[in-house]
Amino acid sequence: MTPIVEVDHLSKRYGSGTFALNDVSLNINEGEILALLGPNGAGKTTLISTICGLVSPSSGTVRVGGHDIRKDWRAARRLIGLVPQEIALEPFEKVIDCVRFTRGLYGEAPDDAYLEEVLRSLALWDKRDARTRELSGGMKRRVLIAKALSHRPKVLFLDEPTAGVDVALRREMWLVVDELRKRGVTIILTTHYLEEAEEMADRIGVINKGQLMLVKPTAELMGEFGKKQLTVDLYEPLSALPADLDPEVAEALVLSADGLHITYSYDTRAERTGIARLLAGLSARGVAVRDVGTKESSLEEVFMSLLEGAE
Numbered sequence: 506m507t508p509i510v511e512v513d514h515l516s517k518r519y520g521s522g523t524f525a526l527n528d529v530s531l532n533i534n535e536g537e538i539l540a541l542l543g544p545n546g547a548g549k550t551t552l553i554s555t556i557c558g559l560v561s562p563s564s565g566t567v568r569v570g571g572h573d574i575r576k577d578w579r580a581a582r583r584l585i586g587l588v589p590q591e592i593a594l595e596p597f598e599k600v601i602d603c604v605r606f607t608r609g610l611y612g613e614a615p616d617d618a619y620l621e622e623v624l625r626s627l628a629l630w631d632k633r634d635a636r637t638r639e640l641s642g643g644m645k646r647r648v649l650i651a652k653a654l655s656h657r658p659k660v661l662f663l664d665e666p667t668a669g670v671d672v673a674l675r676r677e678m679w680l681v682v683d684e685l686r687k688r689g690v691t692i693i694l695t696t697h698y699l700e701e702a703e704e705m706a707d708r709i710g711v712i713n714k715g716q717l718m719l720v721k722p723t724a725e726l727m728g729e730f731g732k733k734q735l736t737v738d739l740y741e742p743l744s745a746l747p748a749d750l751d752p753e754v755a756e757a758l759v760l761s762a763d764g765l766h767i768t769y770s771y772d773t774r775a776e777r778t779g780i781a782r783l784l785a786g787l788s789a790r791g792v793a794v795r796d797v798g799t800k801e802s803s804l805e806e807v808f809m810s811l812l813e814g815a816e
Contacts (some may be wrong), residue, residue, distance in 0.1 A: 508534055509534065509570055510532070510533035511569075512532070512565070513567070514529075515530070515552075515565035516563045516565055517548075517551055517560060517563050518563040524715040525548050525715050526562070527548075527715040527716050528565075529716070531710065533691060533693060535691050537691060538692045538707050538708075539693045539707065539708050539710060539720075540694055540705065541553075541695045541712055542695075542702055542709060542710070543711060543712035543713055547712045547713050547715070548712050548714070548715040549664075549695040550590070550664055553587070556574065556662070557662060558585075570584045570659060570660075572584070582611075583611055584658055584660055585661075586653030586655075586656070586658035587653055587661075587662045588650050592645045592646060594637040595637065596636065596638035598636065598637055599635065600629060600632050600633050600635055600636075600640075600648055601624070601633040601634065603637060603652060604620050604648070605620065607655045608620065608656050611655075613655075623655065626681065628677070629648065629651060643674035643677075643678075646667075646678070650681065654690075659690065660690070661690050661691070661693070662694070663682070663692060663695070664694075665695055666678060666694060667679075667696070667701065679701065679704065682694070682705060683705065703723060703727070706723050707723065708720055708723060709721060709726055718811060727801070732806075733771055733800065733801050735797060735798070737783075737784075737787070737796075738765065738766055738794070738796040739765050739766070739792060739793065739794060742763060742765050743760060743767075743792065744764060746758055747786070747787070747790045747792065750783070750787075750790075751779070751782045751783070751786055754769070754779045754783045757770045757779070784797075
């Protein structure tokens with residue numbers, strides 16, 4: 506499969522000598538959702554802005570749909586839709602006029618039937634004649650998405666699409682993104698909501714200090730770096746853990762303050778997890794177990810461990 510976005514040894518260096526991007530290479534396949542994670546100032550927005558042609562790179566190349574963003578910028582940009590972080594809308598303009606205007610900027614002929622389809626998919630059709638200043642923050646963000654989709658782009662960039670949106674609207678936005686993916690739109694999003702990336706993205710890229718640390722399928726990333734925790738609930742509280750448990754197991758145990766719960770962290774990739782040894786050891790020492798449960802590491806924990814490993 507030919508990637509729809511090809512980033513090859515891309516760098517952006519400012520006059521101060523600071524690298525906002527440092528030798529970034531990345532291929533994005535048609536129809537996938539890629540989430541870019543990283544702390545503030547990591548280079549996420551710079552990467553998106555460079556691919557969209559808003560920032561000139563210091564070196565390297567970017568192709569969208571086979572079109573070089575500098576040599577064939579007009580064809581490349583026609584394939585791209587961008588939803589920026591900032592909500593910048595003309596406050597007195599009607600929603601439908603905002604979307605029509607953006608479509609015209611790309612040189613597309615009027616097509617109100619298509620724009621109606623877009624607005625309906627974003628639950629904006631009933632607001633089409635409302636002025637943007639009358640809308641809530643979540644609705645304004647939907648208008649930004651409608652504008653970005655107005656010219657039928659193949660690639661959609663969402664820079665912090667749910668920033669400032671309440672939980673209910675955030676869930677609705679996820680459904681919108683999922684529907685766009687079903688229609689074949691390639692989506693690249695940046696987010697600070699790590700559960701968003703874990704739930705929606707096919708692949709996750711981690712950026713730190715202008716460098717792309719890794720890009721992996723979400724499930725593979727969780728499997729490779731994720732750990733699980735086993736929680737053992739006890740019938741009677743312990744004042745301390747048994748001193749003679751298997752040393753390899755004992756060093757990964759934590760006893761709760763009330764003495765009723767033991768937490769055991771283990772690596773899912775290990776040949777032997779140590780769970781059987783732990784439970785057998787407790788039983789042999791007369792510790793009665795009431796229940797057990799497991800919890801997988803969140804993407805946030807994986808993300809933090811990656812950043813700590815890079816320092």
